[in-house]
Amino acid sequence: MAGPSTYVPKSGFERWLDARLPVVRMMHGQFIEFPIPRNLNYMYTFGGILMIMLVSQIITGIVLVMHYTPHADMAFSSVEHIMRDVNYGWLLRYMHAVGASMFFIAVYLHIFRGLYYGSYKEPREVLWILGVVIFLLMMATAFMGYVLVWGQMSFWGATVITNFFSVFPIVGDTLVQWLWGGFAVDNPTLNRFFSLHYLLPFMIFGVVILHVWALHVTGQTNPTGVEVKQKSDTVPFTPYATVKDLFAMVLFLLLFSYFLFFLPNYLGHADNYIEADPLVTPTHIVPEWYFLPFYAILRAVPSALGGVLLMFGSIAVLFFLPWLDTSKVRSGAFRSIWFKAAFWLFAINAVWLGWLGSKPAEGWYVPAMQIGTIYYFAYFLIILPVLGLFETPKPLPNSITESVLKKNGGQIASGAGQPAGATSAPETKG
Amino acid sequence: MAFFSSRSLKSLVIAAAVALVPAGSAFAAGDSKPPRMQDWSFAGVFGTYDRAQLQRGYQVFAENCSACHALSRIAFRNLMEPGGPEFSEAEVRAIAANYFVMDGPDSFGDMFEREARLSDRFPPPFPNQEAAVAAMGAYPPDFSLLAKARAPTRGFPGFVIDIFTQYQENGPDYIYSLLTGYDEEHVNPEGELGHYNPYFMAGEYIAMAPPLFDGMHVYQDGSPETIDQYARDVSAFMMWAAEPHLEQRKEMGFRVMAFLLIFGGLVYMTKRRVWSAVDH
Numbered sequence: 182m183a184g185p186s187t188y189v190p191k192s193g194f195e196r197w198l199d200a201r202l203p204v205v206r207m208m209h210g211q212f213i214e215f216p217i218p219r220n221l222n223y224m225y226t227f228g229g230i231l232m233i234m235l236v237s238q239i240i241t242g243i244v245l246v247m248h249y250t251p252h253a254d255m256a257f258s259s260v261e262h263i264m265r266d267v268n269y270g271w272l273l274r275y276m277h278a279v280g281a282s283m284f285f286i287a288v289y290l291h292i293f294r295g296l297y298y299g300s301y302k303e304p305r306e307v308l309w310i311l312g313v314v315i316f317l318l319m320m321a322t323a324f325m326g327y328v329l330v331w332g333q334m335s336f337w338g339a340t341v342i343t344n345f346f347s348v349f350p351i352v353g354d355t356l357v358q359w360l361w362g363g364f365a366v367d368n369p370t371l372n373r374f375f376s377l378h379y380l381l382p383f384m385i386f387g388v389v390i391l392h393v394w395a396l397h398v399t400g401q402t403n404p405t406g407v408e409v410k411q412k413s414d415t416v417p418f419t420p421y422a423t424v425k426d427l428f429a430m431v432l433f434l435l436l437f438s439y440f441l442f443f444l445p446n447y448l449g450h451a452d453n454y455i456e457a458d459p460l461v462t463p464t465h466i467v468p469e470w471y472f473l474p475f476y477a478i479l480r481a482v483p484s485a486l487g488g489v490l491l492m493f494g495s496i497a498v499l500f501f502l503p504w505l506d507t508s509k510v511r512s513g514a515f516r517s518i519w520f521k522a523a524f525w526l527f528a529i530n531a532v533w534l535g536w537l538g539s540k541p542a543e544g545w546y547v548p549a550m551q552i553g554t555i556y557y558f559a560y561f562l563i564i565l566p567v568l569g570l571f572e573t574p575k576p577l578p579n580s581i582t583e584s585v586l587k588k589n590g591g592q593i594a595s596g597a598g599q600p601a602g603a604t605s606a607p608e609t610k611g
Numbered sequence: 612m613a614f615f616s617s618r619s620l621k622s623l624v625i626a627a628a629v630a631l632v633p634a635g636s637a638f639a640a641g642d643s644k645p646p647r648m649q650d651w652s653f654a655g656v657f658g659t660y661d662r663a664q665l666q667r668g669y670q671v672f673a674e675n676c677s678a679c680h681a682l683s684r685i686a687f688r689n690l691m692e693p694g695g696p697e698f699s700e701a702e703v704r705a706i707a708a709n710y711f712v713m714d715g716p717d718s719f720g721d722m723f724e725r726e727a728r729l730s731d732r733f734p735p736p737f738p739n740q741e742a743a744v745a746a747m748g749a750y751p752p753d754f755s756l757l758a759k760a761r762a763p764t765r766g767f768p769g770f771v772i773d774i775f776t777q778y779q780e781n782g783p784d785y786i787y788s789l790l791t792g793y794d795e796e797h798v799n800p801e802g803e804l805g806h807y808n809p810y811f812m813a814g815e816y817i818a819m820a821p822p823l824f825d826g827m828h829v830y831q832d833g834s835p836e837t838i839d840q841y842a843r844d845v846s847a848f849m850m851w852a853a854e855p856h857l858e859q860r861k862e863m864g865f866r867v868m869a870f871l872l873i874f875g876g877l878v879y880m881t882k883r884r885v886w887s888a889v890d891h
C-alpha cells in the first residue's frame with residue numbers, strides 16, 4: 182500500500198539501529214504513514230478496540246495466575262481468595278470476566294461490519310479467514326477460562342460441551358476421554374484447560390499479527406466499497422486514525438467500566454458462585470451469553486450428532502463466505518433493498534437465536550430454534566449466492582474522494598487536496 | 612466419581628442438552644414467585660452498606676442462622692475492615708473468643724482446640740455436608756456467597772431494563788422474600804415434610820422451618836424487632852459477605868467513569884480539530 186518510507190531516523194542510535202534492524206521504520210510505516218481511506222466511519226474502530234481488549238485480557242490474566250490455583254479442590258477457593266484477600270483482586274477478576282464479554286461484543290460488531298461492507302470479498306479472503314481463526318481461538322479460550330473458576334456452570338458447561346465430541350461415531354468415546362484425561366470432567370481436565378487457557382491468547386496474538394499484516398497489504402475497505410485509487414482518497418494513519426480510534430476506545434471503555442463497576446455479575450450466571458459438585462446437576466445448564474446463538478443451533482434438531490454438525494457448520498460456513506457471496510459490488514450500502522433486508526434480518530435472527538439459546542429445548546422454543554437455524558444457514562448458502570446474480574446495485578462513485586465531496590454538497594474545501602497540516606477549515610463536521 | 616459410569620453420565624448430559632421433552636418434574640425452576648423488590652442502601656451508583664444494618668444482620672446470623680449455616684469464607688478480621696459492619700477491634704476479639712477452632716499438630720504431634728483469632732475463619736456448625744444433611748434432611752448452604760448464587764431469572768424485558776436501572780439486588784431480594792414468604796396456613800399434601808414457600812427456587816417445599824419470629828432477637832439500637840426487619844438485616848449482611856468490596860468498587864467506578872467522560876470530551880475536541888480540514 183504505502184509508498185517509499187518517509188521515516189527519517191532522528192538520533193545517532195536510531196540511524197545505527199535502522200541500518201541493522203529497521204523495526205522503527207516498519208512501525209512508522211504501519212502506524213504513522215499507513216494510508217487509510219478518509220471516509221471510514223466508527224464501525225471501523227473495533228479493530229483497535231479488540232487489540233486493547235486482548236492486551237487487557239493477557240495482562241489481567243497473567244496477574245490472576247499469580248494468585249490462582251489450578252486444582253479441582255482449590256480452584257474455586259482461590260478465585261474467592263482473589264476476590265476477597267488479594268489487593269484489588271476483585272478488580273482484576275471482574276476486569277478479566279467482564280473483559281471477556283466486552284471482547285465478544287467488540288468482535289461481533291467487527292464481524293457484522295465485515296458482513297455489511299463486504300470486507301471478506303476479493304482481495305481480502307485471507308484477511309477474513311484469519312479473522313475467523315481468531316474468532317474460533319477466542320471461543321476456545323473463553324470456554325476454557327470459564328471452566329477455571331470451577332463453579333457449577335464451569336463444571337457442567339464443560340461436561341456438556343466436551344460430551345459433544347462423543348457423538349462422533351467410532352472415535353467419539355476415545356476422543357472425549359482423551360479431552361478429559363479420565364472418565365469425567367475432573368482435575369486432569371482442569372489442568373489441561375488451564376494450560377491451554379494460558380497458551381491460546383498468545384496464539385491469538387500471533388494470528389492477530391498475521392491479520393494486521395494481511396490488512397496492511399490490501400488496505401482497509403471503506404463504506405463505499407470502492408478501492409483506494411489516488412492519494413486524495415486517503416489520509417495518513419497518524420493523526421487521523423489514531424485520534425478517532427482513541428475516541429472510540431474511550432467510549433468503549435465507558436461501556437466496559439459501567440458493567441465492570443456497576444453490573445459486574447450481570448453478564449455471568451449466578452450458579453457459578455456455587456462450587457462445582459459432580460453429584461448435583463443444575464436445573465438448567467447454559468453457556469456464557471456469547472455462545473448462546475450457537476447453543477440454540479446445537480439444540481435445534483433432535484439428533485445429537487446432527488446438532489453438533491450444525492453447530493460446527495455454523496462457524497465453518499464463515500470460512501467459505503468470500504466465495505459464497507456473488508455480488509458485483511462490495512459494500513452493502515450500494516446493494517439493493519433486498520440485501521439490506523436480508524442482512525438486518527440476519528442480525529436480528531442472531532440476537533433472537535441468542536435469546537432462544539438461553540431457553541430449554543422444549544415447547545415452541547424448538548420450532549423457533551429450527552426456523553432461526555434455517556435462516557442462519559440460508560443467508561450464507563442461498564441468499565448471498567443467489568441475490569448477487571439478480572441484483573442491480575446502485576451506481577458506484579468513481580472514487581472515495583468523489584463520494585466524500587458529493588456527500589458534503591460538492592464543496593471543494595481543502596479536502597480535495599492533501600489535507601496534512603491544515604488546522605482550520607470551513608468544514609468542521611465531526 | 613465412581614457413582615456414575617462414564618456412559619450413564621454421558622447419556623444424562625446429552626439428554627439434558629438435547630432433550631426435546633420437558634423433564635419429568637412439573638415444577639421446574641423459574642416457576643417460583645418472583646422476589647419482592649426492596650430498597651437497599653447498597654443499590655445504585657452511590658450505594659453503600661448501612662453499618663448499623665450489617666451489625667444487626669450479623670447479630671441475627673450469629674444468634675440464629677449460624678446454628679445451621681456456615682460462613683466459612685469470612686474471617687473474624689473481616690468484621691472490622693472498612694466497607695463492612697466495621698465492628699471495633701475489641702468487639703471482634705470478643706466475637707472470636709466465642710468460637711473454638713482446631714489447630715495443630717503441636718510439638719507432640721497432637722491436634723488441639725484453641726480460641727479463635729482474628730485471622731481465623733468462621734468455623735462451620737457441622738463438620739461436613741453429610742453430617743448436616745443427616746441432621747436436617749437437606750444441606751443448609753454456606754452463607755459466604757449465597758447472596759450472589761441466587762438470582763431468579765428476570766425474563767424479558769426485565770433483563771434489558773436492569774442494565775439501565777443497575778438492578779443487581781436479586782440475591783438479597785430473594786433471601787428477604789424467602790424468609791418472609793412462608794405460608795403458615797398452607798396444608799401439606801400427604802407425605803410432604805417440607806415447609807411451603809412459594810419463593811423457594813428449587814421447589815415448593817423447603818427443608819428449613821421458618822427461622823424467624825417477631826421479637827426473637829433483641830436489638831440495641833431500637834430498630835423494630837420484627838420478622839420483616841430481621842430478614843432485611845440478615846439479607847444485607849449476606850450481601851456484604853458475598854461482595855465485601857462493593858463500596859470500594861462503586862466508588863472507584865464513579866471516579867473512573869468521570870475521568871473517562873472528561874478525557875473523552877477532550878479527545879473528541881481534538882478529533883474534530885484534526886479532521887476539520889478533511890471532508891470525510
Ligand code: HEM
Pocket residue numbers: 235238239240241242243244245246249260274277278281284319322323324325326327328329330378379382383385449
Ligand atoms: C483471549 C484472551 C482471554 C479470554 C477471552 C479469557 C477469558 C476468560 C474467561 C471468560 C474466564 C472466566 C472468568 C470468570 O467468570 O471469572 C477466564 C478466567 C481466567 N483466565 Fe482468562 N481469558 C483470556 C486470557 C487469559 C490469559 C492470557 C491468562 C493468563 C496468562 C488468563 C488467566 C485466567 C485465569 C487464571 C482465570 C481464572 C480466574 C478467574 O476466573 O478470574 N486468561 N478467562
